[in-house]
Amino acid sequence: MAEQDFPVTEFENRTAHAQALMHAQGLDALFFTSEAEVRYFTGFRTLFWQSPTRPWFLIVPSTGKPIAVIPQIGAHLMQATWLEDIRTFPAPHPTDEGISQLTDALSNFTRIGMPMGRESTLRMPLHDFQKLMSLLPKSQFSDCTRLIQRLRQVKSEAEIAILRDICGIASRSFAKAKTLFHEGQTLRDAFQVFKTNLLQEGADDVPYLVGGAGQGGYGDVISPPSDQRLMAGDVLMLDTGATLKGYLCDFDRNFAIGTASDPVRAAHRALVEAVEAAAEIARPGKTCADLFKAMTDRLGQTDGDVGRMGHGLGMQLTETPSITDFDQTPLRENMVLTLEPSINLGDGKMMVHEENIVIRDGAPEWLSTPSPPEIPVI
Amino acid sequence: MAEQDFPVTEFENRTAHAQALMHAQGLDALFFTSEAEVRYFTGFRTLFWQSPTRPWFLIVPSTGKPIAVIPQIGAHLMQATWLEDIRTFPAPHPTDEGISQLTDALSNFTRIGMPMGRESTLRMPLHDFQKLMSLLPKSQFSDCTRLIQRLRQVKSEAEIAILRDICGIASRSFAKAKTLFHEGQTLRDAFQVFKTNLLQEGADDVPYLVGGAGQGGYGDVISPPSDQRLMAGDVLMLDTGATLKGYLCDFDRNFAIGTASDPVRAAHRALVEAVEAAAEIARPGKTCADLFKAMTDRLGQTDGDVGRMGHGLGMQLTETPSITDFDQTPLRENMVLTLEPSINLGDGKMMVHEENIVIRDGAPEWLSTPSPPEIPVI
Numbered sequence: 001m002a003e004q005d006f007p008v009t010e011f012e013n014r015t016a017h018a019q020a021l022m023h024a025q026g027l028d029a030l031f032f033t034s035e036a037e038v039r040y041f042t043g044f045r046t047l048f049w050q051s052p053t054r055p056w057f058l059i060v061p062s063t064g065k066p067i068a069v070i071p072q073i074g075a076h077l078m079q080a081t082w083l084e085d086i087r088t089f090p091a092p093h094p095t096d097e098g099i100s101q102l103t104d105a106l107s108n109f110t111r112i113g114m115p116m117g118r119e120s121t122l123r124m125p126l127h128d129f130q131k132l133m134s135l136l137p138k139s140q141f142s143d144c145t146r147l148i149q150r151l152r153q154v155k156s157e158a159e160i161a162i163l164r165d166i167c168g169i170a171s172r173s174f175a176k177a178k179t180l181f182h183e184g185q186t187l188r189d190a191f192q193v194f195k196t197n198l199l200q201e202g203a204d205d206v207p208y209l210v211g212g213a214g215q216g217g218y219g220d221v222i223s224p225p226s227d228q229r230l231m232a233g234d235v236l237m238l239d240t241g242a243t244l245k246g247y248l249c250d251f252d253r254n255f256a257i258g259t260a261s262d263p264v265r266a267a268h269r270a271l272v273e274a275v276e277a278a279a280e281i282a283r284p285g286k287t288c289a290d291l292f293k294a295m296t297d298r299l300g301q302t303d304g305d306v307g308r309m310g311h312g313l314g315m316q317l318t319e320t321p322s323i324t325d326f327d328q329t330p331l332r333e334n335m336v337l338t339l340e341p342s343i344n345l346g347d348g349k350m351m352v353h354e355e356n357i358v359i360r361d362g363a364p365e366w367l368s369t370p371s372p373p374e375i376p377v378i
Numbered sequence: 379m380a381e382q383d384f385p386v387t388e389f390e391n392r393t394a395h396a397q398a399l400m401h402a403q404g405l406d407a408l409f410f411t412s413e414a415e416v417r418y419f420t421g422f423r424t425l426f427w428q429s430p431t432r433p434w435f436l437i438v439p440s441t442g443k444p445i446a447v448i449p450q451i452g453a454h455l456m457q458a459t460w461l462e463d464i465r466t467f468p469a470p471h472p473t474d475e476g477i478s479q480l481t482d483a484l485s486n487f488t489r490i491g492m493p494m495g496r497e498s499t500l501r502m503p504l505h506d507f508q509k510l511m512s513l514l515p516k517s518q519f520s521d522c523t524r525l526i527q528r529l530r531q532v533k534s535e536a537e538i539a540i541l542r543d544i545c546g547i548a549s550r551s552f553a554k555a556k557t558l559f560h561e562g563q564t565l566r567d568a569f570q571v572f573k574t575n576l577l578q579e580g581a582d583d584v585p586y587l588v589g590g591a592g593q594g595g596y597g598d599v600i601s602p603p604s605d606q607r608l609m610a611g612d613v614l615m616l617d618t619g620a621t622l623k624g625y626l627c628d629f630d631r632n633f634a635i636g637t638a639s640d641p642v643r644a645a646h647r648a649l650v651e652a653v654e655a656a657a658e659i660a661r662p663g664k665t666c667a668d669l670f671k672a673m674t675d676r677l678g679q680t681d682g683d684v685g686r687m688g689h690g691l692g693m694q695l696t697e698t699p700s701i702t703d704f705d706q707t708p709l710r711e712n713m714v715l716t717l718e719p720s721i722n723l724g725d726g727k728m729m730v731h732e733e734n735i736v737i738r739d740g741a742p743e744w745l746s747t748p749s750p751p752e753i754p755v756i
Contacts, residue, residue, distance in 0.1 A: 003604045047586050048600035050619065051696040052497045053689065072683045076598035076726070091685050094704040097496070116504040118475070119430045126494040127521060143505060192577050199570050199577075204602070207585055208425050220454035222426035224582070226381045241428065305450045307469050311431065318429040326472040348454070 004043050005245040006158050008082045013156065014041055015060060021147045022062050022113065029109035030060040030144055033123040036315045037115070040152060041066045042081045044074070045246045047205075054091040055124040057102050061109065069102045099128050103135045113144030119320060120145055149320040153312055154334045159247065160358055160365075163314065163336055166244035167251070167356050167367035169201040174238075174253045175369070178378050183232055183257050187213055187225035190236070198242045208241030208317050211252070216264055217349030221252075221306065221342070232258030235351060235375075241317040250313050250338050251354040251368045256377045264351070267343050268375035271353035274298040274341040275370075278310075278323075279357060282337070282364045288327040295323075295341040304350065310340040313356055335359040336367070382421050383623040384536050386460045391534065392419055393438060399525045400440050400491065407487035408438040408522055411501040414693045415493070418530060419444045420459045422452070423624045425583075432469040433502040435480050439487065447480045477506050481513045491522030497698060498523055527698045531690055532712045537625065538736055538743075541692070541714055544622035545629070545734050545745035547579040552616075552631045553747070556756050561610055561635050565591055565603035568614070576620045586619030586695050589630070594642055595727030599630075599684065599720070610636030613729060613753075619695040628691050628716050629732040629746045634755045642729070645721050646753035649731035652676040652719040653748075656688075656701075657735060660715070660742045666705040673701075673719040682728065688718040691734060713737040714745070 018030060018041070032038055035049040038058045049056075057069040068078050071091035078086050087105060089098040106112060122129060133141065155163070173180075173194060180193045195206045212218030213228065213236040221239060230236060239252035254268055274295040281294050295309045296302050302325075312319035313336045321329035323337070331337075337359065342352040356367040396408060396419070410416055413427040416436045427434075435447040446456050449469035456464050465483060467476040484490060500507060511519065533541070551558075551572060558571045573584045590596030591606065591614040599617060608614060617630035632646055652673040659672055673687045674680050680703075690697035691714045699707035701715070709715075715737065720730040734745040 045602060046600045047588055047602065050586055050694070052499065052694060053696050053700065054685070071685065073598070073600060073685055075683060077601055092496075092700045092702055092705075093685075094702075114504075118470075118503060120503045121430065122500040122504050125496060125498045125523075126492075126500050145503075188582075195583075196574050196577050199574050204566075205573075205584070205587075207583075208428055209583075210425055220451070222424045222451060223455055224423060224425065305453060307432070307449065307451055307471075316428070316430060318431050322431065322470045324470055324472075327470075 004080065005045060006043055010156060010158055011041060011043060011082050014151070015066060017151055018060055018147070019062055021151065025113070025147065026111060027113040027144065028062050028111045029106070029113070030148070031106065031112050031114040032058045034115070034121060037148060039246060039315060042068065042078065042083055044078050044081055046077060055098055055128070057098060059105055067105055069098060069105050071098065097128060099131055099135070103132060106136055106139060110139055112139050112141050113147060114141055115145045115148055116143040117145030152314065153320060154332050155314060155336050156334070159314060160334065160336065162245050162247045163249070163356070164367050166203065166242055166247060167249040169198060169203050169244065170240055170242050170249045170251065171369035172201050173197045177253065177255055177376060181230065181236060181255060181378055183230050185230050186227045187230070188227055190230065191225040191238070194238055198240065203242035203244060205243045206240065207243060208248070209238065211236070211238040213237070214349065216261055217345045217351050219348055219350070221352050230257045233261065235264055237352065239354065246315055248313065248317050249356060249368065250317055251356050252352060253371060254351060254353065254375055256375050258377070260375050260377055263345065265375055267345060267351045268353070269373045270299055271341050271343060271351060272371055272373040275339045275353060275355050278339045279364055282331060282357060282359055284331055284333050284359060284361060286331050288321045288323045288329045288331070289325055291323050291339065292325050295339070299341060299343055301344060304342060304344040306342045306352065309342070310338040312336065313338050331359045333359055333361050382458065383423060384421055388534060388536055389419060389421060389460050392529070393444060395529055396438055396525070397440055399529065403491070403525065404489055405491040405522065406440050406489045407484070407491070408526070409484065409490050409492040410436045412493070412499060415526060417624060417693060420446065420456065420461055422456050422459055424455060433476055433506070435476065437483055445483055447476060447483050449476065475506060477509055477513070481510060484514055484517060488517055490517050490519050491525060492519055493523045493526055494521040495523030530692065531698060532710050533692060533714050534712070537692060538712065538714065540623050540625045541627070541734070542745050544581065544620055544625055545627040547576060547581050547622065548618055548620050548627045548629065549747035550579050551575045555631065555633055555754060559608065559614060559633060559756055561608050563608050564605050565608070566605055568608065569603040572616055576618065581620035581622060583621045584618065585621060586626070587616065589614070589616040591615070592727060594639055595723045595729050597726055597728070599730050608635045611639070613642055615730065617732065624693055626691065626695050627734060627746065628695055629734050630730060631749060632729060632731065632753055634753045636755070638753050638755055641723065643753055645723060645729045646731070647751045648677055649719050649721060649729060650749055650751040653717045653731060653733050656717045657742055660709060660735060660737055662709055662711050662737060662739060664709050666699045666701045666707045666709070667703055669701050669717065670703050673717070677719060677721055679722060682720060682722040684720045684730065687720070688716040688732070690714065691716050709737045711737055711739050
């Protein structure tokens with residue numbers, strides 16, 4: 001049996017919370033097609049979701065355990081979870097990619113919630129979804145985006161413990177920057193060295209490492225590495241989402257190569273102080289919009305191309321809520337957030353800084369080891 | 379400007395091929411929401427797709443270059459591609475996640491193809507898609523799954539060159555197995571050592587590494603590693619999808635720890651011979667079903683839980699076609715395929731073996747260095 005990342009009580013609690021919210025909204029079942037939600041309620045963790053071939057379905061009924069309707073290839077791994085009702089279908093299949101099994105499983109429910117809103121995707125063919133709806137004419141499919149987001153936004157202490165560990169791993173790797181990075185190094189090499197170090201420090205995987213380097217700033221925050229060589233005066237930024245047990249850290253660090261100009265030093269200080277300003281007020285009852293305002297007030301500018309200044313964090317690189325001027329989500333205890341202010345330096349240059357925190361009853365807990373205000377010079 | 383993975387002619391050719399197929403089907407435009415298709419026509423490559431927050435849209439008109447409708451955060455990186463018409467929207471947004479921009483861009487087209495069939499997903503919120511359709515009452519959205527799959531199944535020599543490189547990298551790492559793996563090692567450590575070696579050999583990333591170990595076989599082929607220690611008599615299997623410039627290898631290797639039983643040796647020989655039997659007939663004009671039959675004939679059993687014996691390979695870990703008894707897709711020159719027979723050993727144990735080939739005019743080209751029939755003993 002595959003080792004499980006959490007005790008069964010974790011999944012019992014998640015399911016019970018979901019069922020309480022379902023009851024309040026009059027839903028008979030929740031229906032999910034996406035990796036994060038299937039894993040959230042079952043513990044089923046595999047990288048195999050990268051194969052788009054087969055759909056995977058999960059139903060959370062208003063009472064009892066979730067029901068998995070999955071391709072046969074996943075049966076062995078799913079049987080190691082707390083689920084009892086695991087229905088499998090042969091896949092790939094010439095005509096019926098699980099739709100008959102799924103229709104049968106959903107036919108017991110009338111009011112079915114599924115994510116249809118912000119940040120959701122439909123991880124099954126549109127034609128199969130249309131067919132499913134036509135086979136269930138008495139069922140009402142409604143949006144449960146807010147329900148599942150609200151649920152997942154607040155982490156358990158068991159989840160926070162994993163997030164603390166992976167943020168610790170990345171903090172230790174970043175602390176070794178002066179031994180990992182050097183002038184004349186290609187960005188490609190810097191990325192490889194850093195990924196290797198993250199694995200050595202104990203990360204399971206490094207699915208996300210992006211960054212850039214440039215004189216006095218960089219052009220964007222989502223690029224893969226090139227063969228460009230680090231030069232004196234460059235600002236190097238690496239932003240990593242490394243994983244442990246399927247949970248991600250998500251923060252970056254900036255380094256000045258050789259020397260840091262006054263504008264770069266000032267921008268780095270402003271970014272760190274913006275994070276501190278947000279952390280200072282990050283308490284239950286404040287909102288995401290409050291955090292956004294605290295950061296933009298310090299920076300004297302809004303968010304530019306990035307569109308926000310942080311977000312939820314957990315099983316996905318980015319989760320809800322969004323730290324924007326319009327997201328009025330109240331902060332709640334045990335929300336895990338990134339604080340991610342960015343600053344436009346003109347001439348197509350920018351800098352971004354990011355930390356990971358837990359909202360607590362009082363001052364937030366820092367998961368990433370906070371950066372000092374002075375940009376480190378390598 | 380970010381380095382590009384291909385010359386502009388690559389994207390001109392892809393687009394021209396798509397437009398020829400569109401013309402034959404009477405389509406005015408293709409509409410895509412998913413990473414692989416956006417990258418296929420633009421070269422836009424970023425790991426940032428792991429963030430589910432923002433949708434990304436691409437329109438391929440029946441003449442001219444593709445049109446990108448993307449969040450502002452991607453503008454800088456998209457401007458480095460060959461595209462000229464790049465329309466951006468602020469995201470996250472309180473009410474309009476690019477739908478107004480997208481509606482405007484699509485309003486010039488009547489007959490719009492989008493993937494709705496096998497292996498496709500809708501990477502935008504269902505509510506937003508429904509809204510889009512209501513805003514474009516004169517547009518007809520139809521399925522273009524076969525069109526885009528047919529196009530992507532045949533690789534250019536430039537794509538094959540990258541695939542050859544990444545398969546070579548993984549072949550070299552697997553060849554070092556006797557120095558990387560040992561009895562008493564935890565699976566977790568074996569995975570970390572192997573990932574690190576893949577990076578050192580030149581892989582950009584290792585998004586996919588799964589496997590297992592057990593006495594005389596393993597239980598499934600999609601599991602993450604555990605703290606289980608390798609013991610004499612175990613069969614260790616590692617299956618990797620490492621990347622180079624966004625293209626994946628996908629093959630595995632089996633190793634016997636200390637000693638290999640006769641049934642394990644025989645199973646390994648049968649699997650290697652099944653691959654050889656398929657490669658022997660893998661020529662343009664044969665079908666996927668022919669390859670499937672060649673492998674099952676050698677093994678004397680069908681595919682069990684996996685559901686197929688190989689698949690297409692390229693920008694995704696698995697692509698179409700599927701090597702199944704029902705997939706009548708004719709093999710065409712420059713298709714890149716995995717041959718992946720599996721064998722059921724009873725008692726919940728199985729073994730799987732996988733190689734990567736290119737269909738050529740004549741014998742296929744091996745991208746992975748073929749495994750010998752005798753299972754290596756470590």
